[in-house]
Amino acid sequence: xxxxxxxxxxFIVALEPLNFILIVVGVTVGLFIGAMPGLGSVNGxxxxxxxxxxxxxxxxxxxxxxxxxxxxxxxxxxxxMLGIPGASTAVATTFDGRPMARSGLADQALIAAATASFVxxxxxxxxxxxxxxxxxxxxxxxxxxxxxxxxxxAFATFIGLSGDDIPKTFFSILIGxxxxxxxxxxxxxxxxLIFFDIPGFFHGVNFLVLAIGIYGIGEILWTLETNKGEVxxxxxxxxxxxxxxxxxxxxxxxxxMLMGSFLGFFVGILPAAxxxxxxxxxxxxxxxxxxxxxxFGKGNVKGVAAPEAANNSASTxxxxxxxxxxxxxxxxxxxxxxxxxxxxLEPGPRLFTDQTEFVWGLxxxxxxxxxxxxxxxxxxxxxxxxxxxxxxxxxxxVIFILCIVGGYAPTQDMHDVWLMLLFGVVGYLMRKLxxxxxxxxxxxxxxxxAETSLRQSLIIGKGSPQIFIxxxxxxxxxxxxxxxxxxxxxxxxxxxxxxxxxx
Amino acid sequence: xxxxxLVMAVIMAIVSISLMWKSAELPIGWIPREGPGGGAFPFWxxxxxxxxxxxxxxxxxxxxxxxxxxxxxxxxxxxxVFLTGAVSLTVTIGAIYLVGVxxxxxxxxxxxxxxxxxxxxxLTIALAVAFPVVTFFFFxxxxxxxxxxxxxxxxxxxxxxxxx
Numbered sequence: 103x104x105x106x107x108x109x110x111x112x113f114i115v116a117l118e119p120l121n122f123i124l125i126v127v128g129v130t131v132g133l134f135i136g137a138m139p140g141l142g143s144v145n146g147x148x149x150x151x152x153x154x155x156x157x158x159x160x161x162x163x164x165x166x167x168x169x170x171x172x173x174x175x176x177x178x179x180x181x182x183m184l185g186i187p188g189a190s191t192a193v194a195t196t197f198d199g200r201p202m203a204r205s206g207l208a209d210q211a212l213i214a215a216a217t218a219s220f221v222x223x224x225x226x227x228x229x230x231x232x233x234x235x236x237x238x239x240x241x242x243x244x245x246x247x248x249x250x251x252x253x254x255x256a257f258a259t260f261i262g263l264s265g266d267d268i269p270k271t272f273f274s275i276l277i278g279x280x281x282x283x284x285x286x287x288x289x290x291x292x293x294x295l296i297f298f299d300i301p302g303f304f305h306g307v308n309f310l311v312l313a314i315g316i317y318g319i320g321e322i323l324w325t326l327e328t329n330k331g332e333v334x335x336x337x338x339x340x341x342x343x344x345x346x347x348x349x350x351x352x353x354x355x356x357x358x359m360l361m362g363s364f365l366g367f368f369v370g371i372l373p374a375a376x377x378x379x380x381x382x383x384x385x386x387x388x389x390x391x392x393x394x395x396x397x398f399g400k401g402n403v404k405g406v407a408a409p410e411a412a413n414n415s416a417s418t419x420x421x422x423x424x425x426x427x428x429x430x431x432x433x434x435x436x437x438x439x440x441x442x443x444x445x446x447l448e449p450g451p452r453l454f455t456d457q458t459e460f461v462w463g464l465x466x467x468x469x470x471x472x473x474x475x476x477x478x479x480x481x482x483x484x485x486x487x488x489x490x491x492x493x494x495x496x497x498x499x500v501i502f503i504l505c506i507v508g509g510y511a512p513t514q515d516m517h518d519v520w521l522m523l524l525f526g527v528v529g530y531l532m533r534k535l536x537x538x539x540x541x542x543x544x545x546x547x548x549x550x551x552a553e554t555s556l557r558q559s560l561i562i563g564k565g566s567p568q569i570f571i572x573x574x575x576x577x578x579x580x581x582x583x584x585x586x587x588x589x590x591x592x593x594x595x596x597x598x599x600x601x602x603x604x605x
Numbered sequence: 606x607x608x609x610x611l612v613m614a615v616i617m618a619i620v621s622i623s624l625m626w627k628s629a630e631l632p633i634g635w636i637p638r639e640g641p642g643g644g645a646f647p648f649w650x651x652x653x654x655x656x657x658x659x660x661x662x663x664x665x666x667x668x669x670x671x672x673x674x675x676x677x678x679x680x681x682x683x684x685x686v687f688l689t690g691a692v693s694l695t696v697t698i699g700a701i702y703l704v705g706v707x708x709x710x711x712x713x714x715x716x717x718x719x720x721x722x723x724x725x726x727x728l729t730i731a732l733a734v735a736f737p738v739v740t741f742f743f744f745x746x747x748x749x750x751x752x753x754x755x756x757x758x759x760x761x762x763x764x765x766x767x768x769x
Contacts, residue, residue, distance in 0.1 A: 156747050269664075273617065273657040276650045280624055283650070287631060287643035295627050295647055319694065326686045495722025496732070499713045502694055507706065507740060511750050519698055527691050534678065535606075535613055553646050565637060 105235055112462030116164065116470050120157065124165040125467055129475045132172020137486045138497065139180045140325035142189020143173035143417065144434045148317040149504050151310060151441050152511040159445035160460045163438060164467040167421075170434055171223065171471040174377065174414045175479045178215035178406070179486050182208060183336050186329070191377035191413040194385040198398060198405025203336035205401055212338070213348035214403045215410045216479045218359045222411035223472035225363035226370075226418035231465060234454070238426040241451035246558035247569050249428070249450070251579035253552045255586070256373040256429045256544065262586030263372060266538040278542035281307045282549025289557055302517025309440040309546045310512055311522045316539050317433075318505035319526025322498050324533060335490055340483060355407040358388045366412030370419025373544060376432040377416035384412035418468060425461060426451055430547065433540040440547040444512065449551075607670045609678035611662065618658035624651035689721065705754030707737045 115121060135146035146169045154162035177192030182199035195215060202211040244252070257275050264271060284295040285306030296303045362384035369380035388408035389398040398405045420431030421438075428450035430436035442449050453461050479486070509522040529539055563569030571577050625648055632642025633649070664670070679687065693716055700709040711733035718729040744750045746768050754761060 153743070155750075156743075269657040269660040273654055273661075276654045276657065280647050280650045280654065283628075283647040290631070290643045292631055292643055294631055294643060295624070297627065319690075323687060323690050326690060327683050493722055493724075495717050495724065498690065499717035500732075500736070502690075502697070502713060503710050503736065503740075506694075506698060506701075506709075507744060507752065510706075510752065511744065511748070514750060516698075516701065516753065519701075523691075523694055523698060526694075530687070532613065535610055537613075556646075557641065560641065565635070 105231060108235075108458065108462045109231060109466060111459070112464075112466030113469075115160065115459055115463030116466040121161050121164050121463070121467065122470070124157065124161050125168045125471050126474060126478075128165040128168025129172040129175075129471050129478055132169035132174075133176040133179075133475065133479055133482075133486055134172075134489055135169065136173035136176020136188045136192075137179040137489045138176075138492070139184055139186040139188060139329060139490070140321065141173075141501075142177060142191055143170045144189075144432075144437065145317045145321050146170075146173050147434050147437050148310070148313040149501065149508055151313075151437060152508040154441070155511065159442070159447055160463050162445060163441065163460070163464055166438055166441065167464055167467055168471040168474075170417055170438075171414070171468065171475050172478075174223075174417050175216060175219045175475045176486065177413070178219070178410055179212065179483075180490055182211045182215065182406070183338070183487055184490055191381060191416075192409070193378065194381040194409035195406055195413075197385060197409075198400070198402050200336075201399065201401035202403070202406065203338075206337075207401065208336050208338045209340045209344050210348050210351065210403060211406050212483055213345065213480070214352055214355065214406045216476055217349065217352055218355070218362065218407040218410035219414040219479075220472060220476040221359040222363040222366055222414035223418065223468075223475070225360070225411075226367045226415035227465070227468045227472060229364075229367050230418050230422055230468070234422055234426050234465070237422065238451045238454035241427050242455070244427075244451065244575065245573075246555040246562060247573050247576040248579065250552060250555040250559055251570060251576040251583065252427055252429050253548050253555070255579050255583040256423075256548065257541070258583040258586035259373045260538070260541045260544075262589040264538065264541075267536055268590050270535075270537045271541055274538050274541040275545045278312070278545025279549045279552070281312060281542075282309070282546045283553065288550070288554055300517065302515050302521075305513060305515070307521065307546065308512055308518060309437070309543070310444075311509055311518045312525050312546050313437050313440070313543050314505050314509050315522040315525030316529040316543060318501060318508070319523060320529040320533065320539070322501050323526070323530040326494055326498060329494060335487065338483070338487060345480075352403070352407070355404045358391075358404040358408045359411040361387060361391070362408040362411030363415045366415030367419040369412070370416030371422050371431050373420075373423070373429065373431055376420055377413040380416035380419075381409035381413040384408040414472075421468075424449070425453060425464070428551065430544060433543050436540075436544045436547045443547075606673040606676045606678045607665075610670050610673075611665050614658045614661040614665065618655055618662070621651050621655035621658055625655065693717070701753050701755065703755045705757040706752040707741065707754065708757055710737045710740065 132146060135141050147166050150169065154165055173189065174191065177188035178195045178199065180186055180188035181192040181195040182203050185196055185200040187193045187196055199211045260271050260275060261268060284303055287294045293304060365384050365387060366380040369383060370376055385405060385408050388404050389395050392404060420435045423429045423431045424435040424439055430439045439449050447457060447460065506519055509519045533539055559569050570580050628644040628648035628651060631644030633644040634642055636642050693713060697709045697713045700712060714733045714736060715729055718724045744752055
């Protein structure tokens with residue numbers, strides 16, 4: 103019952119005029135960003151985070167949370183109408199969304215996507231409300247060794263579960279951590295990694311510089327390259343009659359939406375997994391469970407409902423470890439976590455006891471954002487389809503400019519703008535060779551926290567790493583992390599054995 | 606594509622070594638009863654980066670990337686798109702020192718919209734004027750973050766008098 107009272111208080115915060123307006127604006131901006139091919143929640147949150155310095159931290163995170171939700175809804179629009187995923191999280195939506203649009207059922211696909219997103223969002227936020235307080239309570243007992251073990255586990259999930267190239271993933275994590283070490287040594291206060299004695303390095307490398315570089319500049323370079331050709335927007339006729347019958351036809355897809363919602367939530371909690379694999383898995387499960395799996399890929403509405411429910415659900419799921427443990431569950435939440443540090447909030451389980459207004463205001467805003475996203479999405483479908491026609495020759499310079507001023511704003515140092523350009527260009531060139539970028543962003547956000555908790559642990563343990571084994575919770579988390587680290591190695595060896603035995 | 610893998614791994618190996626060398630300016634060893642020194646964290650992480658690069662290079666020589674065949678890392682069109690983006694951004698950021706943010710923003714917009722996108726002049730001018738105005742009010746007035754103005758600084762004195 104206490105949870106309900108807190109949630110009620112949260113609604114009072116979320117429905118304050120400023121916060122409510124920010125939810126509406128955030129959802130709308132998110133829908134636009136999501137609808138633009140190639141851009142997703144992470145790009146929107148990274149590029150727009152500096153703009154939130156205008157409002158108090160609670161309102162800022164509510165705004166960014168609304169963008170996150172809106173973008174998850176919006177991603178489906180370009181997947182269905184263009185056949186190009188609005189974001190990687192909406193890749194699975196193209197499989198059946200595009201064939202449906204091709205056969206004149208674009209309206210049906212869009213309604214299915216929006217409804218499924220709403221179901222996913224609602225179920226996940228209820229699960230979140232149930233799971234977050236007890237998890238935060240357990241996490242309150244965590245000290246520095248447990249915190250460090252958790253961060254190690256977050257990195258281990260990238261190695262063990264992401265499926266990306268192992269040395270390249272390791273490299274990405276390590277370079278993110280090294281960049282986070284630039285500036286002043288946290289214990290002795292001595293300058294560290296000050297290249298060519300450039301004064302700009304003394305204040306460290308702000309995580310936003312890397313995030314905007316990669317998700318702003320790098321992403322646009324990538325999008326410009328992948329969208330060189332002409333794209334064809336499907337036609338859409340939407341009448342009220344079609345609209346209502348569209349809803350009724352979704353009866354058969356209810357169980358698929360529920361499956362996608364639960365699956366998405368739990369996959370979303372894992373830092374390396376999140377909305378993209380969550381939606382792909384939900385698509386796979388929906389196809390296997392269906393009586394008529396051959397119809398998938400040819401325009402089955404369940405093929406749209408499953409991934410859309412899952413990606414929205416996963417986005418809420420990824421907030422669970424961020425708010426309760428201080429470990430982001432996705433690149434977007436990594437940026438939100440970094441934002442919280444800038445706003446002066448200390449991430450971790452203490453948020454639930456020290457910043458109840460912030461935490462519950464955010465949770466309540468997710469309920470509101472979810473409902474508003476559904477309404478705005480369905481009411482303004484034609485407007486969002488118009489966005490798909492905005493040419494990149496307008497979009498690219500606008501986003502470049504937002505990156506430049508956004509990169510400058512936090513530190514007001516041109517040095518950071520140059521650094522951002524460098525990260526954007528190098529990040530793009532590395533991405534072309536399949537170096538994953540998300541681990542680097544996660545690492546630069548967690549780096550300072552990881553180093554502090556490691557060194558604090560070692561000071562508590564009088565310099566001995568034995569402390570990570572002596573404390574049972576830390577030891578258990580460490581053991582999980584080590585298993586995930588060696589999992590790919592075991593797979594590799596067993597694959598080689600199989601190969602040699604079959605030869 | 607194959608060659609690009611090797612070149613990238615070698616460049617990143619050099620970056621890793623220079624990071625190690627730079628980290629070693631602080632103690633990188635174990636300080637008794639305290640734990641690692643100030644440079645240890647970045648030093649050993651950079652060493653890890655180097656190991657990853659060597660791992661990739663060794664795989665390259667063992668033929669791991671042969672499946673790429675002769676595919677190009679960047680075809681001519683991609684190089685053109687990439688250079689247009691990267692060079693125009695570099696010039697814009699460089700121009701900020703001279704003509705300030707409010708001079709550089711319209712330059713980039715006009716370049717992309719008119720010379721690459723071939724949009725109409727009215728649309729181009731409308732955005733090239735509206736964008737700096739919105740930026741000014743948002744950053745300088747609402748957020749009170751002063752953006753660099755270069756030589757155009759004196760032009761803003763009257764605006765400061767009115768709004769600040």
